Amino acid sequence: MQIDVIKGHGSGNDFLLIDEISNIYSFSEEDRANLAKVLCNRDSELGADGILFIMNSNHADGRMRVFNADGSEASMCGNGLRLVARYICELKGLNEAVIETMKAILKVRKQEDIYPQVHTYQVEISPVLFELKALPLNLNKPTLFNERIKELSEELRFTALAVPNPHLISIVETELLENNIQKELSEKVNGPNDLFPDGVNVSFVKLLEKGSIYVRTFERGVGFTNACGTAMSASSLVTCLTQSNDYEKVINVYNNGGKVQCIVHKLDDTYTIDLIGNATYLYRASIQLNLSEATYYVSSTSNFAEQEIYEKLQADAQEMIKQTL
Numbered sequence: 001m002q003i004d005v006i007k008g009h010g011s012g013n014d015f016l017l018i019d020e021i022s023n024i025y026s027f028s029e030e031d032r033a034n035l036a037k038v039l040c041n042r043d044s045e046l047g048a049d050g051i052l053f054i055m056n057s058n059h060a061d062g063r064m065r066v067f068n069a070d071g072s073e074a075s076m077c078g079n080g081l082r083l084v085a086r087y088i089c090e091l092k093g094l095n096e097a098v099i100e101t102m103k104a105i106l107k108v109r110k111q112e113d114i115y116p117q118v119h120t121y122q123v124e125i126s127p128v129l130f131e132l133k134a135l136p137l138n139l140n141k142p143t144l145f146n147e148r149i150k151e152l153s154e155e156l157r158f159t160a161l162a163v164p165n166p167h168l169i170s171i172v173e174t175e176l177l178e179n180n181i182q183k184e185l186s187e188k189v190n191g192p193n194d195l196f197p198d199g200v201n202v203s204f205v206k207l208l209e210k211g212s213i214y215v216r217t218f219e220r221g222v223g224f225t226n227a228c229g230t231a232m233s234a235s236s237l238v239t240c241l242t243q244s245n246d247y248e249k250v251i252n253v254y255n256n257g258g259k260v261q262c263i264v265h266k267l268d269d270t271y272t273i274d275l276i277g278n279a280t281y282l283y284r285a286s287i288q289l290n291l292s293e294a295t296y297y298v299s300s301t302s303n304f305a306e307q308e309i310y311e312k313l314q315a316d317a318q319e320m321i322k323q324t325l
């Protein structure tokens, strides 16, 4: 069969967008998982961190389903939602929209460019849940805020939250970004395990200066990615809870793929986060696919001329990381 995809990225977290609004593909659930495994394979022609299926919704302007590179489905994807926001807004001629995700209907809107000529979208990250059963995390306590998990590390402190995909966040010093600790501990908990039956995304966060943080994430179902939007949002919230940053103020979040901005809102005990950043298209591709044999080839591509401009944002972000990390 032939399918058309757009490859795009948010902060270098790259995805294949498949439009099931304009095309009738009729994928089974098994097909979706297999598509993710086959097309996202980095040794194949396309390769990506995941697939974003863009679908019609009965309750919203569109619906997003996210599959990680290993074929697992995630409840949410912040960087991916910016790409889907752009796709749906452009398809339907909107400046703002609501998009159905697995666990919530979320507001998205086109934003002022975060960097000259870089397509920029703002997406809502919500609901935010601290109850350990929401991740789930099997510890004998209701929540985990800046505390040790003895099974994982004697030294590090963690906060666990679901936004609503599961995240484990640790605020660290630079030395801890320079060794293998994050990879080693992430590999223990990334996939299903006794502590996190559904696995977890693991982020190390370094405070750079007031209003600026650096976040690196080992993602469930993928491994280290250039950036993870939900992780950067969750990390921003954790730095507000620890009083290193302020609610309602822009937090610049640097990552290995560039930079986004987060604004954390607190209303009584309810938190929501605005995630603002690029939604960059790389190219459009037509694929000839043989799913039963798990093979495909790309029959044609056409480039969007957006990456060169994005790389200026990325170079500025890398300079900031180099100077402050």
Ligand SMILES: N[C@@H](CCC[C@H](N)C(=O)O)C(=O)O
Pocket (backbone or CB within 6 Å): 013, 050, 066, 068, 073, 074, 075, 076, 077, 078, 079, 080, 165, 166, 201, 219, 220, 221, 222, 225, 227, 228, 229, 230, 231
């Ligand atoms: N990179 C995404 C998150 C994708 C899902 C994640 N790997 C999970 O399994 O929860 C983002 O930008 O939020």
